[in-house]
Amino acid sequence: MDLFDFYLIISLLKRMNDLLNQVVLKHCMGHKKAMYQKLVLDIVEAHYIPIEGCVKPHYENVDVERNAVVERKRLCRICNKLTDHDMRNCRYWKIYLAEQFVVVSDYTSPGGTNYYTPKTNEDVKPKVNDIYDTYDAAVEMYKNYAFQAGFDIRLGSNKKKTDGTFTSRYLLCNREGKPNTGNVDTIDIQYKKIKRRKDMHRTECEAHIVFKLLPQTGKYMVHEFVERHNHMLIPKANMHLSHAKRKLDLSQQTYIYNMSKNNVWAKKAYRLMCGLQGGCSVCGGLAIDYKNCARNLNCFIGGSDAQLIVNIMEERVKYAPNFSFEFRVEEKRLFSMFWAYGTSKYNYKEFEDVVSFDVNYQTNRYNMVFVPFTGIDNHKRCVTFGARLLTREDTDSYKWLLKCFLKAFGSPPKIIMSDQDPTIKKAVDELLPLSSHRLCMWHITTKLPKKLTWEIAKNSDFKKRFNSLIWNAKINELEFEAGWDRMITEFHLEDNTWLRKMFGLRRLWIPAFFKNVPLSGLMRTTSLSKSQNWSFQNTTLYGSYIVNFMMTFDLVMERQRHTQNSSDFTTTTTFPKNITYLPYEPHATKVYTRRIFYQVQEEIFESEKSCFIIKVVTDSSDGVDMFDVLERKKSVSTRTKEVVPDQPEEEEYHFDSLVKDKDFKVTHNKSE
Structure with missing residues (x-):
């Protein structure tokens, strides 16, 4: 110009x-x-x-x-x-x-360089010999001036006392200094590497301010102030793009950290923040700043990932005595680890009837497999007792895991459920001899179409016979074996090796062989536990660090405890509506949790159609009423299964079966 x-x-x-x-x-x-x-x-x-x-x-x-x-x-x-x-x-x-x-320059040097002087209010503009009470107050003043003037600042040289007190401090325009415009020798091999493209912003700007300490008072005085810049200033509409406004504070960094625990990573977290705050210009920072913050967190974890998680767990053991933690190291590498919370131990004492031992998915960059122990609580919801990360899935690893489980919880479960992994079966048979080992029926039935011919697999009569036989919990062992032999003979499956093998394992997966085990009907597949495991998988990205996985695990456990508390609150503060006039239905509302009561209520409602009370005996000593109930005679029931057997989403199935007259007694405690 x-x-x-x-x-x-x-x-x-x-x-x-x-x-x-x-x-x-x-x-x-x-x-x-x-x-x-x-x-x-x-x-x-x-x-x-x-x-x-x-x-x-x-x-x-x-x-x-x-x-x-x-x-x-x-x-x-x-x-x-x-x-x-x-x-x-x-x-x-x-x-x-x-x-x-566009802001225009107010001075042009003889060499053609344009200079710009900020236009700000006089009360904001610093002046030489101005005095400020503290160093922080002086720096904050200049930051405020720079924001209104339209430029960024950075710290320059300083002088300190032995106690760390600043005696002088330079604050510079961030465009001070010479740009990196050195020549590159393209023949040299080291310059042939691909480098990240980066724009230069240094213009040798001389705008700065100097604060000096007044020894007598401990205050700071403006010793020197140069306000003219050799570059264009930033318009106010674009000041949110300046480095000062892009710097993330502690609350924003905490937000990025919390979102990462929910499988919401930096870029998506930035878009959510823009939507919450009302625009990108007011949320603070850019998408690249959010990504850099997440990168810095991962860099901090870095190679010390395993040692960091061990230190965290040992701190929990130190300050939470009921917390259990075990780990193994092989060849200076974290091989496996097991942990269990104190709350999980209390839950296990109440709900140790059925435990699902499910080998899940690879959760981290070290290809370690996540193995949770899952049970069913009194609201018929999944509850996690303990968990482990495995490097290898062999018998020795599962033995070590079960030893840690027994050490942490003290007693074996009544029923332990798993898939058909032979290494798991061998470890369970050796270390849990008093527990009934049960195989997941879903894993077995999903293999059926692959083990049969196409004609038999698509035969609706065969599928109906097969499912009504294996899922029927009302028949006994002899009735099942007789029905199985008739089915094999009728469809000419005597030569099917897989069916013979499954019949040989019938005591490990057929419900008729678990009728004498209390609460064996709570879990016949691992589908319920897999729904809980999906929560862990949904909040964890493959390839993350172990520390990242532990953060998401703690978050899922917190949600699980919150759901349990919410269900308890609903049960204790509300009451359901009765649908019959039977006297034991109101009593059932006091005995069962809300979700279990609704299932019992359906049975009570159905009992009005098929049962009636023939006698009531009241015992005045303990306040218990005795009801003699007679079930009406039927030839064949007309109840049919309500769920597709190949994909069982519920744990209850109803099939055709003979019903006889049966006289039984029901007690009702009026004092409760």
Whole structure:
């Protein structure tokens, strides 16, 4: 830009300011948009009108005239984008229009360098010999000034006392220093590596301020202040893009950390924050800043991942005596680890009837397999007792795991359920001889189509016979074996090796062989435990660190405990509506939790159709009523199964079976 262009721009800005002031003073709010469009056009026409104190420019140069036309069109587009509300408010319109113009320099050196002086309020602008009570107050003052002026700052050189007190401190414009424009030798091999592209922003700007300590008072004085910059200043509309505003505070870093525990990573967390705060310009930081924050967290974990998680677990053992933690190291590598919370131990004492031992998925970058122990609580919801990370899935690893489980919980479960992994069966048979080992029926039935011919697998009669036989919990062992032999003979499956093998394992998966085990019907597949395991899998990304996985595990456990407390609260503070007039239905509301009661209520409702009371005996000594109930005689029941057997989502199935007269007794304690 030459000197003539400089004076031309100054004159144009003055003319624009005069025209704007005329609108504010002479016209009230509410004028039409056309008036303000004409105002801008008048400002642009100043390019072609002689201005007082300035020689009329000559437009023989085609490029200069073309630039004037482009500027005219740009200002017209600005006017068309304004809303009626902006047009009615003259004050905001004036500010808005002023911010559209690029800030111009107020001085040009003989060498052609443009210099810019910030325009701020006098009470914000620092002055030489100003005194501030503390060092932090002085720095905060200059940060506030830099924000209003439109530039970033960074710390410069300093001098300190032996006690760490600053005696002098330089605060510089962040564009101070020489840009890295060194020549690159392309023949040298080290320069052939691909480097990340990075823009330069250093312009050797000399704007700075110097604070010095006053020894007598301990206060800080402005010793030197240079306010002129050799680069354009940042408009206020773009100050949220400055480094000062992009710096994430502790609350934002905590937000990124908490979102990562819910499998919401940095970029998506940034979009959520923009939506919550009302826009990207007010949420603080950019998407790249959020990603860098998550990267720094992973870099902090880095190679010390295993040692860090061991230290965390040992701290928990130290301050929470009921917390159990065991780990194995082989060849200086974390081989496996087991942990159990105190709350999980209390749950196990109450709900140790059935435990699912499910080998899950690979959770981290070390290919360690997650193995949780899952049970069913009194709300018929999954509850996690303990968990382990395994490197290898062999018999020795499972033996070590079961030893840790017995050490932590003290007693074996009544029923332990797993898939058909032979290494698990061998470890369970050796270390849990008193527990009934049960195989998951879902894993077995899903293999059925692959083990049969296409004609038999698609035969609806065979599927009906097979499912009604294996899922029926009302028949005994002999009835099952007889029904199995008839099915094999009828469909000519005597030569099927897989069916013979499954019949040989019938005591490990057929419900008829578990009728004498209490609460064996709670869990016949691992589908319930897999639904809980999905919560762990849904909040964990494959390839994450062990520390990241533990953070998500703690979060899932917290949600699990919250769900349990919420169910307890519902049971204790509400009561269901009775649907019969039987006296033991209100008593059932006091005995069962809400979810279990609704299942019992359905049975009570069905009992009105098939049962009736023949006698009631009251015992005044203990307040217990004895009901003699007779079930009505039926030939064959008409109840059919309600769930597709290949994908059992519920643990209850009803099939056709013979029903005989049966006289039984029901007790009702009125004192409860």
